[in-house]
Amino acid sequence: MARSIPREHPHIEERPLYWRIAMELLDALRDGSFPPGRRLPGERRLAQQYGVSRETVRQALDVLRRDGLVETDRRGSHAALPGTPVSTPTCLAFPLGAGTAEPGTVNTASVSWEPPPPEHAEALGLAPYRPTLVHRYEAAGTDGRGRRTAVTSFSAVALAEVEELARYRERAGAPGTPQLRRAYDWMRRAGLTLHHHDAITRLPDAPSMRVTRRVHDQYARPLEITDLLVDTRQGALVYEFTLPAAG
Template sequence: MAEPDTEVAEVPLYLRVAAVLRDDLAHRRISPGTRLPSERSLSQRYHVNRQTVRSALQLLRDERLVVTDRRGTFAAAAGTEPEPAAPALTARRPNFPGGPRVSEALVRASLTWEPPPTPLTSRLLLAPGEPTLVHRHVVLGPQGTALQRAVSWFSRPAVTEIPQLARYRRGKDGHHQPDLRLLYHWMHQAGLRITHRESVGVPSGPDAPYDASGGAARLVVHRVVSDQHGHALEITDIDFSAQSAAWTYEFSA
């Protein structure tokens, strides 16, 4: 059976603006310590609105390429790297398993519209039997063995309040190879203050998942991402081979 065509999503405008500014910073066309043009000037230069510019600058701040104070936004000064965080605590958001990170041939991802498991219905603020957006992501090894599987269910508020997710609601067919790696940035962009809660464990008993290639145990991660009101936005279950992969836990400070 032929593989489905890969869906190519249009690159958001703010990522394009960030890419141009990042290149200017990398090649010292904007020198360290130099003040960047105002939001209005940048919006006119790149023919975008000011919110797009703000999102691009926020991304560069997250990457610590620029800093902002009451005087404006400046290119980060050379040799002034911030103090490293303690190894177990980093001020970065966890990664959503939303797009290819290895060879395209080794990744399978899809988006469907279907009811979640009954125990999750109320947590996702859905009515019994009500469908929602479901994301599945599988990383395959060279022999076709699943190294990592992830399935995410999105709540009604998530699909309603995050435009980049809402656009998938219009589609009736599965979306192949969707790239949701910017999901948590989209949440921030939508004005959502998010909290991540993750549980990591090793299942036991006859139903415990094992790597069929070598019998290695698999770790399982249960993630719940909630907004500032305590409402679940996303619930994700991930399992991966403890022998062939590692899990790095990060959270938003």
């Protein structure tokens, strides 16, 4: 039988699979991915997203339903977490390159808790071989062209300051596609002013470009670094930036 959600979930790997999926859905409710009143994706779609069976999704939803976090009627399940709807994100998409993929692109993502690449560790001020949260993203067209891969490492500051990111340490390596697309908005909500520095380099003897993004806060503390490799045979490398209006 599905259990109610305790206030803390420190040993998530020891819980049943449906309980871990319930925690992922709860995080999505908390970070605004599903604002109050918003209809959740169907069981089939959620099962595909998290890489589990529909029965596991059904049990996870039952956990949330028992705690009054999800309501279900004939139209489906709806978010019921108390609070006001989160406004539309105005920050840049995460990870670097995810917001510029062509329609029909197939993408995958994963998170792990491991030592980052040496150049990432140096940029983030981490001791050699010290593990941190590492996010990997890959996207490609259905024909395999236009491939782009991104590796992001987060700093100790980011994990200490941003609660939503810190929770992903517990789920590193778990099945499913991690939803970190609002990472920059989480940082802003934590009171961090984000400074982005993107460097674009053409790789010699290869039809690819490397984009390196470094992000630091208002105190010049590093938050994350991303390396993106893009297959540029399909055309120009284009990035769109949206800045919110003042006030």
